[in-house]
Amino acid sequence: MEKNNNRLGWLFASPYLIFSTVFFLGPLIWSLYLSFTNWDLISPTYDFVGFKNFIKALGTPGVRSAFWVTYKFMIVFVPIVTAMSLFVAVIVKGLPKFKSVFLIGFFLPYLSSGVVASLIVKGFLSHTSPVQTFLRDRLGLDIDWLGGSFSALFVVAMIMAWKFTGYYALILTSGLESIDQEVYEAAAIDGVKDSQRFWKITLPLVYPAIYTTLILSFGATFGIFTEVYQLTGGGPNYATNTWQMEIYSQAFKNLQAGYASAIAIMAAVATFVSIYVIRKILEMWGKRNGWV
Amino acid sequence: MKKKLSVMLALTLVFTILAGCGSKSSNTGTSADGVTTIEFWAAPNPTQQAYWQRIAKEYETVNPKVKINVSAIKESPTSEASIQAAIAGGSAPTMTENISRGFAAQLANSKALVPLDTIDGFNDIVTKRNMTKTIEPWEFADGHQYVLPIYSNAMLFGWRTDILKEAGVNEVPRTYSEVLDATKKLKAKYPDKYLWAKPDLADPTSWKRWFDFFMLYNAASDGNKFIEGSNFVGDEKAGVDVLTFVDNLRKEKGLLSQNVTEPFENGVGVFTDVGPWTFSTWAEKYPELQYKKNFEVTLPPVPDGMDPANAKTFADAKGIVIYASASPEQQAAAIEFIKWVYSDDKNDVAFFQETNLPPARDDVGTNEVFKPVFEKTPVLQEYAKAIPNAVPSMDNPKFNELQTFIGQEAFNKIVRGEIDPKTGWDNMKKAIEGELQ
Numbered sequence: 001m002e003k004n005n006n007r008l009g010w011l012f013a014s015p016y017l018i019f020s021t022v023f024f025l026g027p028l029i030w031s032l033y034l035s036f037t038n039w040d041l042i043s044p045t046y047d048f049v050g051f052k053n054f055i056k057a058l059g060t061p062g063v064r065s066a067f068w069v070t071y072k073f074m075i076v077f078v079p080i081v082t083a084m085s086l087f088v089a090v091i092v093k094g095l096p097k098f099k100s101v102f103l104i105g106f107f108l109p110y111l112s113s114g115v116v117a118s119l120i121v122k123g124f125l126s127h128t129s130p131v132q133t134f135l136r137d138r139l140g141l142d143i144d145w146l147g148g149s150f151s152a153l154f155v156v157a158m159i160m161a162w163k164f165t166g167y168y169a170l171i172l173t174s175g176l177e178s179i180d181q182e183v184y185e186a187a188a189i190d191g192v193k194d195s196q197r198f199w200k201i202t203l204p205l206v207y208p209a210i211y212t213t214l215i216l217s218f219g220a221t222f223g224i225f226t227e228v229y230q231l232t233g234g235g236p237n238y239a240t241n242t243w244q245m246e247i248y249s250q251a252f253k254n255l256q257a258g259y260a261s262a263i264a265i266m267a268a269v270a271t272f273v274s275i276y277v278i279r280k281i282l283e284m285w286g287k288r289n290g291w292v
Numbered sequence: 293m294k295k296k297l298s299v300m301l302a303l304t305l306v307f308t309i310l311a312g313c314g315s316k317s318s319n320t321g322t323s324a325d326g327v328t329t330i331e332f333w334a335a336p337n338p339t340q341q342a343y344w345q346r347i348a349k350e351y352e353t354v355n356p357k358v359k360i361n362v363s364a365i366k367e368s369p370t371s372e373a374s375i376q377a378a379i380a381g382g383s384a385p386t387m388t389e390n391i392s393r394g395f396a397a398q399l400a401n402s403k404a405l406v407p408l409d410t411i412d413g414f415n416d417i418v419t420k421r422n423m424t425k426t427i428e429p430w431e432f433a434d435g436h437q438y439v440l441p442i443y444s445n446a447m448l449f450g451w452r453t454d455i456l457k458e459a460g461v462n463e464v465p466r467t468y469s470e471v472l473d474a475t476k477k478l479k480a481k482y483p484d485k486y487l488w489a490k491p492d493l494a495d496p497t498s499w500k501r502w503f504d505f506f507m508l509y510n511a512a513s514d515g516n517k518f519i520e521g522s523n524f525v526g527d528e529k530a531g532v533d534v535l536t537f538v539d540n541l542r543k544e545k546g547l548l549s550q551n552v553t554e555p556f557e558n559g560v561g562v563f564t565d566v567g568p569w570t571f572s573t574w575a576e577k578y579p580e581l582q583y584k585k586n587f588e589v590t591l592p593p594v595p596d597g598m599d600p601a602n603a604k605t606f607a608d609a610k611g612i613v614i615y616a617s618a619s620p621e622q623q624a625a626a627i628e629f630i631k632w633v634y635s636d637d638k639n640d641v642a643f644f645q646e647t648n649l650p651p652a653r654d655d656v657g658t659n660e661v662f663k664p665v666f667e668k669t670p671v672l673q674e675y676a677k678a679i680p681n682a683v684p685s686m687d688n689p690k691f692n693e694l695q696t697f698i699g700q701e702a703f704n705k706i707v708r709g710e711i712d713p714k715t716g717w718d719n720m721k722k723a724i725e726g727e728l729q
Binding site: 040042043045126144145146147234235236237238253254255 | 373398399401402489495548549550551552553560690700704705708710
């Protein structure tokens with residue numbers, strides 16, 4: 001009986017296992033192998049170069065910037081998207097009806113094309129756009145949004161935040177909905193003031209949902225590409241050069257597939273280590289406050 | 293037995309999927325009735341695509357044994373990346389146009405191209421089309437010709453003479469001092485206008501340097517090669533002069549590198565690089581822009597003391613290549629097609645007429661057959677005259693990295709005022725030399 005169950009289990013799991021082998025494990029092993037070669041993507045021959053690609057990558061400004069830019073994006077993007085999604089979730093939860101309609105509205109940017117959003121923003125920030133003309137003529141502000149290191153990073157982070165707010169708000173709303181109303185009533189009887197309700201009751205109880213959105217948002221910063229590619233190309237002066245942008249540039253602009261694979265491996269290591277550390281910090285924070 | 297069957301079934305499934313993913317066609321491109329099919333990717337420019345579609349149809353009527361499928365190269369994200377992806381994915385076409393010398397060097401280095409001079413009949417094309425001199429600088433370091441250049445644009449700078457006149461500048465400036473003087477007058481009259489308004493000035497994308505840095509550098513250095521083989525041979529004085537000129541324009545608030553829509557056409561800027569392909573767009577979209585009436589084109593401005601009348605400039609030249617992955621039948625059919633196209637001057641005249649791109653021939657400025665084209669669009673004469681002054685791009689396979697360094701280390705930073713010209717040149721030189729090692 002147990003043997004039959006095992007067989008049935010393997011049978012049901014086999015589509016996923018085959019899919020993962022063909023589309024994840026296979027490419028991963030191939031990429032690892034390529035990272036030790038000098039393959040240029042189109043040449044029929046290539047040589048084994050050992051750790052040369054990794055050593056070269058460590059010394060280039062492109063890879064160094066990709067490493068730091070990710071954390072800079074985190075500092076700007078994560079607080080903004082967390083605050084915005086929490087705000088949306090609290091507002092939507094308080095609505096008397098049509099909650100799901102509003103949530104779908106906020107969720108739509110997540111489904112929209114990053115290319116289209118970036119192009120719209122690009123037009124919006126054009127020197128001759130009505131917004132820029134207004135800022136220049138009425139307020140005397142001539143801002144080169146995509147030309148300044150911080151402003152370019154901020155613009156990309158804001159597009160990302162706009163895109164992800166609705167998605168994270170969905171998770172947070174479900175967290176808020178799971179809080180029993182009786183908890184608030186009991187707290188009120190115990191003398192908890194309205195101003196303390198969020199910090200003393202809502203936040204601790206919604207912490208598992210916040211934890212999920214934080215991990216997702218930290219993770220999202222490692223995958224930024226479309227917005228950066230469309231708006232800044234990684235510039236100015238590497239200020240928005242993300243891991244994905246650097247991998248793309250090396251593989252498809254400079255035709256260095258082997259070298260790009262080495263950067264991709266480094267990006268994967270940086271991502272896993274960073275997410276692991278962030279998870280541990282969040283768990284410690286939750287435990288210290290008695291939220292988990 | 294059942295276990296063996298299950299294992300075999302699973303393995304068959306995996307290998308079927310893998311085979312489906314990785315199978316390569318063994319198609320030679322020739323059908324049972326002897327018709328060879330060629331895939332020809334034309335430049336992503338409507339006029340060029342229309343020209344090649346028409347020519348292909350004409351060729352099919354005189355040679356029914358060849359079928360030519362003409363389609364535009366996909367520009368997503370760039371035409372170069374589309375070609376690379378096609379080669380990597382085993383679906384490269386038989387031939388493409390729109391190939392620069394630098395990109396051809398990359399492809400040739402990866403053994404993706406057919407050395408055209410090894411194919412019978414190639415020399416006949418060169419002789420028949422009168423392009424012996426034009427094709428000379430296209431020879432690669434290994435002594436082969438991988439590209440048949442089809443057009444050569446000697447890039448020129450356009451000036452909005454109407455706005456300059458309003459600002460009190462009656463002659464088009466030709467030297468650095470004259471340009472700076474014109475900038476001062478322009479800003480005094482119109483503080484919101486710029487001499488050179490172009491977001492590309494601050495963009496490190498490699499090919500963008502052809503239309504700013506190299507145009508000015510070729511003029512300032514009298515056509516210095518910049519990179520020769522694997523050596524950096526840049527003229528430091530000329531390079532620093534160019535960067536200082538750009539820095540001075542910035543100090544006079546004459547540069548705008550923010551995103552802005554068609555600044556020259558809309559009068560936000562009064563100076564910009566202009567290729568001959570622009571004029572058909574202007575004729576449709578900006579008919580008010582009339583040559584000699586409100587705009588002029590000139591060779592690039594030069595440092596004081598140099599002769600502006602004979603300034604060198606960048607040659608935006610592109611050509612046709614044949615891919616090594618094509619079958620021998622397709623390669624032979626492709627070269628026969630090219631031979632047929634260039635055996636008759638009328639095809640080059642039509643190309644010039646329809647695309648405004650000067651054919652890559654030694655006699656484009658002197659051959660009477662091109663007279664009607666110049667009569668119809670007089671500004672093209674300036675481009676034809678400038679062909680001898682035009683320097684083609686480098687043929688180094690690392691052109692992409694090398695030209696990116698020019699922007700990242702020097703030009704873009706100067707435009708933003710982040711670095712001084714000498715430091716910019718030194719940093720760029722160091723980065724380029726490091727990459728060339």
